[in-house]
Amino acid sequence: MKLIIPSPAKINLSLWIKGKRKDGYHELITVMHTINLYDVLYFLPSDRLELHIEGNQTLPLGSSNLIIKACRLFREKTGINPKVKIKLEKNIPIGAGLGGGSSNAANTLKALNTLYGNPLSKEELFELAENLGSDVPFFIRGGLAIAWGRGEKLKFYSPANFKILLIYPYFSCSTAEVYQKLLQIKREISVEDAERLIISPLINGNFEELKENLVNDLEKSESDCVKKVLKIKEELKELGIEKSLMSGSGSCVFSIDTGDLNTDLLKNKHWWFKFLSAI
Numbered sequence: 670m671k672l673i674i675p676s677p678a679k680i681n682l683s684l685w686i687k688g689k690r691k692d693g694y695h696e697l698i699t700v701m702h703t704i705n706l707y708d709v710l711y712f713l714p715s716d717r718l719e720l721h722i723e724g725n726q727t728l729p730l731g732s733s734n735l736i737i738k739a740c741r742l743f744r745e746k747t748g749i750n751p752k753v754k755i756k757l758e759k760n761i762p763i764g765a766g767l768g769g770g771s772s773n774a775a776n777t778l779k780a781l782n783t784l785y786g787n788p789l790s791k792e793e794l795f796e797l798a799e800n801l802g803s804d805v806p807f808f809i810r811g812g813l814a815i816a817w818g819r820g821e822k823l824k825f826y827s828p829a830n831f832k833i834l835l836i837y838p839y840f841s842c843s844t845a846e847v848y849q850k851l852l853q854i855k856r857e858i859s860v861e862d863a864e865r866l867i868i869s870p871l872i873n874g875n876f877e878e879l880k881e882n883l884v885n886d887l888e889k890s891e892s893d894c895v896k897k898v899l900k901i902k903e904e905l906k907e908l909g910i911e912k913s914l915m916s917g918s919g920s921c922v923f924s925i926d927t928g929d930l931n932t933d934l935l936k937n938k939h940w941w942f943k944f945l946s947a948i
């Protein structure tokens with residue numbers, strides 16, 4: 670049986686840091702939405718597990734690839750040894766704050782579950798996803814959600830309908846380094862606050878109010894990568910895009926609902942840009 674699975678990216682509409690946990694992770698609250706920028710995963714019959722990648726030559730093919738990690742976790746949990754040829758068509762920039770690897774991992778778990786007769790419940794899929802990374806549980810369902818804790822606690826909402834301008838500056842950021850070089854931040858904020866500040870203006874289409882409320886505390890990181898991202902935000906301001914935000918731990922920057930922008934201003938710069946939609 671052949672399966673073709675779209676693996677969408679996400680943006681973080683906001684991210685607040687509440688403090689540092691004993692396990693070394695940061696306590697956070699973040700609002701995520703999947704967008705129509707996809708990798709594609711092909712699952713084809715094979716006599717063994719194999720991974721082929723198109724569109725990117727830098728990604729590992731072995732056990733450090735999140736797709737292989739997902740396959741191994743599936744085998745440990747179910748006792749089923751996946752014999753599939755997986756082809757990854759990579760379109761999502763890596764280390765860009767778009768969760769590409771996390772999305773691949775989550776969608777691989779779902780695809781294997783489908784291929785082998787659904788041995789895992791939805792809850793078990795979420796539990797397994799948690800072991801693969803903080804963003805992976807979100808991609809089991811996708812759409813619009815508030816995540817908190819390390820990022821594994823989730824509250825989902827009906828997906829919203831909005832346009833995004835996404836800028837990728839041709840460099841990547843290390844998530845670990847961005848967090849490591851983050852100043853001590855202790856936000857007093859709750860899931861209810863995130864609902865009031867982000868979810869309700871988003872769902873009601875109050876984009877001016879939403880733009881005023883967008884925050885990403887990881888922009889305060891001392892990492893060189895984030896400093897380069899902040900320069901991109903300044904350049905966008907000079908082009909008339911007043912409100913933009915770094916997604917996740919960077920390097921992408923996005924702006925909401927910039928429909929009437931003269932795109933010529935964005936051309937021939939040191940980035941690529943795409944007009945995308947929330948999905």
Ligand SMILES: C[C@](O)(CO)[C@H](O)COP(=O)(O)OP(=O)(O)OC[C@H]1O[C@@H](n2ccc(N)nc2=O)[C@H](O)[C@@H]1O
Pocket residue numbers: 681684693694695696697699766768771801802803804805818819820844845848849917918
């Ligand atoms: C930046 C976000 O993408 C926002 O959605 C996530 O917080 C990062 O999630 P992720 O890419 O899955 O990150 P992980 O692979 O879980 O962790 C990478 C590293 O980021 C740091 N990390 C990650 C998540 C978190 N809540 N606190 C952290 O301090 C840890 O040093 C960790 O070792």
Ligand SMILES: Nc1ncnc2c1ncn2[C@@H]1O[C@H](COP(=O)(O)OP(=O)(O)OP(=O)(O)O)[C@@H](O)[C@H]1O
Pocket residue numbers: 728729733734735736762763764765766767768769770771772773774804842844916917918919920
């Ligand atoms: N299938 C994969 N796709 C992308 N990255 C992968 C994959 N497997 C392992 N990785 C590793 O994961 C890291 C980045 O993953 P990813 O692209 O999810 O980060 P990101 O876009 O910065 O997302 P975020 O920071 O929001 O979690 C890189 O170090 C990359 O080498």
